[in-house]
Amino acid sequence: MSETLARSGLRVRTPAVYGWAAAALVLVVLPFYLDRFWLQAGLFAMAAAIGAIGINLLTGATGQLSMGHAFFLAVGAYGYCLFAGDGTDGLAGLGLPGWLAAVLAVALSGLAGGVFSPIAGRLRGAYLGIATLALIFIGQHVLFNAHDLTGGYNGRAVPPLSLFGLTFDDTELLVAQVPFGAVEKLWYLGLVLLLGGVVFARGVLRGRPGRAMNAIRDHRIAAGVMGIPVARYRAAVFVLSSMYAGLAGVLLALVFQRTVPEYFGMALSLEYLAMIVIGGLGSVAGAVAGGVFVSLLPQFLNRYSEALPLVSAPGTGGIAPGEASRYLYGAAVVAVVLFLPGGLARLAARRPGRPKNPTPDTPPSTTPTPPDTSSTEPSGEPR
Amino acid sequence: MSTFAEFLINGISLGSIYALIALGFVVIFRATEVVNFAHASLLLAGGYVTAVLHDEIGFWPALLAGIAGAAVVGAAVEFFVMRRHRGGDHSVLAIVTIGVDILLATELTRRIGTDILALGDPWGDAVVTVGPVTIAETRIAALLAAALLITAFLVAFRYTSWGVAMRAAAENQETAALMGIRLGRVSLGAWAVAGGLAAVAALFLTVFPTPGLERGTSLAALKAFPAAILGGLDSTTGALVGGLLVGVTESLATGYQSDLAFLGRGIGDLAPYLVMVAVLLIRPAGLFGTKELARV
Numbered sequence: 001m002s003e004t005l006a007r008s009g010l011r012v013r014t015p016a017v018y019g020w021a022a023a024a025l026v027l028v029v030l031p032f033y034l035d036r037f038w039l040q041a042g043l044f045a046m047a048a049a050i051g052a053i054g055i056n057l058l059t060g061a062t063g064q065l066s067m068g069h070a071f072f073l074a075v076g077a078y079g080y081c082l083f084a085g086d087g088t089d090g091l092a093g094l095g096l097p098g099w100l101a102a103v104l105a106v107a108l109s110g111l112a113g114g115v116f117s118p119i120a121g122r123l124r125g126a127y128l129g130i131a132t133l134a135l136i137f138i139g140q141h142v143l144f145n146a147h148d149l150t151g152g153y154n155g156r157a158v159p160p161l162s163l164f165g166l167t168f169d170d171t172e173l174l175v176a177q178v179p180f181g182a183v184e185k186l187w188y189l190g191l192v193l194l195l196g197g198v199v200f201a202r203g204v205l206r207g208r209p210g211r212a213m214n215a216i217r218d219h220r221i222a223a224g225v226m227g228i229p230v231a232r233y234r235a236a237v238f239v240l241s242s243m244y245a246g247l248a249g250v251l252l253a254l255v256f257q258r259t260v261p262e263y264f265g266m267a268l269s270l271e272y273l274a275m276i277v278i279g280g281l282g283s284v285a286g287a288v289a290g291g292v293f294v295s296l297l298p299q300f301l302n303r304y305s306e307a308l309p310l311v312s313a314p315g316t317g318g319i320a321p322g323e324a325s326r327y328l329y330g331a332a333v334v335a336v337v338l339f340l341p342g343g344l345a346r347l348a349a350r351r352p353g354r355p356k357n358p359t360p361d362t363p364p365s366t367t368p369t370p371p372d373t374s375s376t377e378p379s380g381e382p383r
Numbered sequence: 384m385s386t387f388a389e390f391l392i393n394g395i396s397l398g399s400i401y402a403l404i405a406l407g408f409v410v411i412f413r414a415t416e417v418v419n420f421a422h423a424s425l426l427l428a429g430g431y432v433t434a435v436l437h438d439e440i441g442f443w444p445a446l447l448a449g450i451a452g453a454a455v456v457g458a459a460v461e462f463f464v465m466r467r468h469r470g471g472d473h474s475v476l477a478i479v480t481i482g483v484d485i486l487l488a489t490e491l492t493r494r495i496g497t498d499i500l501a502l503g504d505p506w507g508d509a510v511v512t513v514g515p516v517t518i519a520e521t522r523i524a525a526l527l528a529a530a531l532l533i534t535a536f537l538v539a540f541r542y543t544s545w546g547v548a549m550r551a552a553a554e555n556q557e558t559a560a561l562m563g564i565r566l567g568r569v570s571l572g573a574w575a576v577a578g579g580l581a582a583v584a585a586l587f588l589t590v591f592p593t594p595g596l597e598r599g600t601s602l603a604a605l606k607a608f609p610a611a612i613l614g615g616l617d618s619t620t621g622a623l624v625g626g627l628l629v630g631v632t633e634s635l636a637t638g639y640q641s642d643l644a645f646l647g648r649g650i651g652d653l654a655p656y657l658v659m660v661a662v663l664l665i666r667p668a669g670l671f672g673t674k675e676l677a678r679v
Contacts, residue, residue, distance in 0.1 A: 065474050119660065122667045125474055126418035130612045131663055133605070134656035145647030221677050266605075270481055277478050319493065326489040333482025337475060338467050 027191060031184040039183040040255060041299040046190035047251040049291035050197045052275040053284055054244020059273065060281035061205060062237045063217030064124060068116075068132030069272045071139035072242040074264035075112045076249025077158075078143070078150055079105035081259060084159040091156050092148050098161035098168075102250050109246025110239045117235035124220070124234070136266050143261035155260035158253045161189070168254060186254055193251060194288070197244060201284045204240070213237060214282070271295075274329045278336050280345030289344040293332075298325035385515035390638035391631065396522040398630020399529035401655075403584040404607030405614065405622035406533060407577030412616050413553035414573035417465060418477040422581060422608075423601035424487035425460075429453030429582025430502065430589055430596045431491055437503035445503065450582040456487070457578030461571050492598040499595040508591045525587035532583060533623065536576070540619070545572060553617070606633070606652075609659035615672020624670060629655040 031039060055069045083101035085093025096104070113120070119131050143150045150156060160169035160182070168185045204210050215223035216230055224230045253259050271294055279290025301321035319327070336343050404426060411419045419425075433449030440448070460483055468476060506520040540546035551559040552569045560566050581604070588603050589596045610629040614621025636643065637651030668674050 059474070059478075063474055065477060119663055119667075123663060126412070126477060126616060127612055127663070127667070127669075129418065129420075129474075129477065130608045131660065133608060134660050137653055137656045141647060141649065141653045144649075270485060273478055273481055274485065277475075277482070281475070323489050323493050326485055330482050330485030330489060333485065334464055334479055337479045337482070338464070341475075 028188075031180070031187045036181070036183055037299075037303065039187055041296055043183060043186055043190050043251070043255045044299070045292040045295045046194045047248045047255065048272075048275060048295040049194055049288040050251065051245050051248030051272055052279065052287035052291035053197050053201045054241040054248065055272050056276040056279075056282060056284070056287040057201060057204065057213070057244070058237050058241035060276050060283070060287070061210065061217065062213040062234065064120070064234060064237065065126065065129035066132045066238075066241070067129050067266070067269045067273070068135030068139075069241075069245050070264045070266065070268035071132075071135040072109045072112060072245035073249035073252065073268065074139050074143060074259075074261070075109045075242075076105050076246030077253035077259045077264070078156075078249075079108040079246065080250045080253050081156050081158055082149060084161075085156070086159065089151075089157060091151055093159075098159065099163050101159075102161060105250050106243050106246040109249065110243040113239040113242025114235070116242075117238060120238035121231040121235035133266070136264075136269060140261060140265060143264065150259075150261060153261065155258055158257050158259060160257075161254055163189070182257070183255070186251075189254075190251055193247060197247065198284055198288065201244075201287075205282075205284065209233075217282075271329075274333050276343075277333050278329065278343055280343030283343075283345040285348070286343050286345030289348075293344070294329050297328060298322050301325050386638070388516045389518065390634050392516070392518055392526075393522055393638075394631035394634030395627060396526040396529075396630070397634055398610075398627035399526050399533070400584050400587045400626075401607045401610045401630050402623045402626025403529050403532060403580050404604055405611035405626045406536065406619060407580040408607060408611045409614075409616060409619055409622045410549070410573045411570075411577050412611075413619075414549055415461075415465065415570040416473050417480065418473070418616070419574075419577070420477060420480045421460060421484035421487060422577065423604040424484050424491065425453050425457050425578045426581035426585045426588075426604045427491045427495075427596075427601045428456045428487060429578065430585030430600060431495065431500070433582070433586060434500035434502050434589075434596045437501075442503045442505060446583075446586060449585070450579045453578035453582035453585075454575040455578070457574035457581075458571050461574035465570070465574075466567060488601060491601075495596065495598050497598075499597045500589075501595045502586055502589055504586065504590045506590060519591055521587070521590040521592075525590075528583060528587065532580065536580070537619065549573065602652075606655040609655045613659045613662040613669055615669030617673055618669070618671035621669055621671035628658060632658050 030042070034042070051069065051073060054072075055066060058064050058066050080101050082092060083094050083096045083104045084098050085091060086095040087093040094101075116132075116135065120128065123131055144152060146152075160167055162168065166185065168189060169182050205213070212223065212228045212233055215226065215228060216233055220230055256263075275290035275294045276287050277290070278293055279288065280286025298321060301324050305321045340347060342349075404422065407425075408419060408422050411417060411422075429449045429452055431449075432452035433445045436448050437445035439445075460480075464479060464483060465476065468479065504521065506524055509520040510517050511520055511523060512518075540549065548559070548564045548569050549572070551562065551564055552566055556566060559569075584604070584607075585596070585600070589600055593603075606629055607626065610625035611622050612625070613628065614623070614625025632654045633651050636654040640648075640650060643650050662670060666672075
């Protein structure tokens with residue numbers, strides 16, 4: 001949303017700045033007013049948004065389908081536990097300070113993405129999608145079986161993060177007469193991380209690497225001819241996307257305060273794909289919007305299940321809130337692709353008189369449009 | 384030695400089921416260049432129809448109804464969703480099938496709940512003993528049915544006008560359309576055939592020794608994805624070989640699980656994916672897939 005507003009020049013800049021300032025202010029004061037449930041939901045949304053930015057860099061901007069995002073979230077979450085755990089619960093732990101553990105966990109996710117690069121750099125489209133599906137199953141297998149590292153089926157407790165002497169746990173801290181527990185403190189950490197993630201991803205997308213990524217997505221061969229090292233870029237984007245996922249995993253672990261292997265299954269990967277399609281492929285703002293939508297929807301339905309028609313509390317035979325939200329975002333994915341290509345980001349960017357643009361982040365001049373002949377079709381399998 | 388033979392035969396039988404699923408997957412890919420991630424849900428739909436109906440109308444009519452049901456679901460997905468977006472970006476279309484999959488899977492798992500549904504097959508837990516080797520009748524039936532269906536499919540693919548239309552569309556969509564082939568009908572047919580094959584596979588994935596149709600059945604069906612990929616997505620031969628390879632590996636890894644204990648429990652379920660990754664490392668286009676060549 002913001003990039004299109006900013007790009008269109010000074011005319012809209014001033015109102016946009018006011019709008020962003022107001023939104024930022026609201027986000028900053030929210031912990032003083034919201035209860036724990038909504039703050040936790042908001043933190044899930046932030047973590048989801050960070051992860052969604054990562055997968056959007058890969059799938060949306062570079063056109064590399066990944067179904068293995070949940071694996072890298074798991075690497076981040078468990079990596080943090082491993083580095084920060086002090087070993088008192090019988091599980092392996094290095095006892096490092098929390099901030100270092102978080103950084104190392106993100107690096108570990110990137111490393112895991114890098115190890116996969118012989119495949120990530122060479123495959124594309126459906127091949128890569130299904131190859132990354134393998135990561136989910138391998139990940140689940142390891143999580144359930146490597147008891148010393150992961151605690152097996154029951155998962156392991158997440159040690160709280162402490163930063164500059166401030167510990168993000170439930171010891172209450174009174175700020176302006178409002179007791180601050182773990183979620184209130186983490187809220188600000190989440191905001192900072194999300195902001196950093198957004199700024200960095202936008203920098204990547206708007207700079208030279210972003211142009212190269214979009215070129216690879218739109219026409220791989222032309223990109224190669226223009227001197228873009230395609231395989232290296234693919235592998236690098238995969239690593240970057242994994243690091244975003246790892247960061248999201250760390251944040252999720254801190255919010256959950258316990259990591260369980262079941263959570264990091266295939267459904268989670270599909271959720272992330274749903275997020276970026278609903279939000280808008282290839283756009284950072286879209287990833288954030290989609291992440292917030294998909295992760296807040298079940299919480300919302302859960303909270304208001306008795307007030308909504310057709311939705312009933314879990315276990316009563318009707319449609320449970322979790323199922324209802326899956327129906328909704330499943331339908332949203334189909335509907336967005338059919339009726340609103342470009343997703344929510346496009347909806348926000350749509351203004352009268354503006355020519356149609358394949359993605360909000362791609363000015364038409366970046367890549368030459370390939371002639372529409374089947375012999376040079378960009379993503380078709382040669383026959 | 385006899386246990387090895389049992390594992391091998393069971394693996395081949397299981398593999399032929401995977402091959403059935405993978406074949407449908409490949410047919411859709413060839414006809415429309417869309418990767419159908421909703422395939423496991425099609426399978427679950429077919430199995431569910433059979434499971435619900437077999438008490439009232441008997442097993443064989445219920446199986447036919449299941450096949451028809453899955454074919455209709457497949458055709459409906461094509462007609463109402465994919466057709467509206469033909470010619471779109473293929474990876475976006477793949478994500479649409481993921482959306483469809485979320486919808487179908489949610490509905491079916493909600494209906495199935497925590498139940499384990501029997502499909503009422505006539506074989507039960509009977510076994511056949513040949514010398515030292517004991518094989519469940521269901522495994523033999525699976526192998527025969529899969530062999531029959533695959534042969535019938537390949538013959539139809541080669542000799543009927545439907546098959547010719549399908550192959551022409553796979554070769555070059557525009558030329559095929561100019562030659563008077565209705566691409567819409569071809570892709571509708573592909574989805575319906577894939578659904579029907581998946582419904583048969585659903586039957587054999589849920590009979591003895593597996594307990595029955597449950598929400599986890601779609602996870603078993605997912606193993607056909609690595610089968611299709613390691614064979615090469617655009618190759619029917621690849622689907623068959625990939626299916627067999629995955630089935631045999633899984634059966635052996637499960638059978639010799641106690642010897643592989645250092646790899647953790649349930650390594651058999653992981654084996655298909657490990658084989659796929661290994662194959663893709665050496666041959667990125669799969670064993671029989673067309674190597675990527677492009678004219679610029």
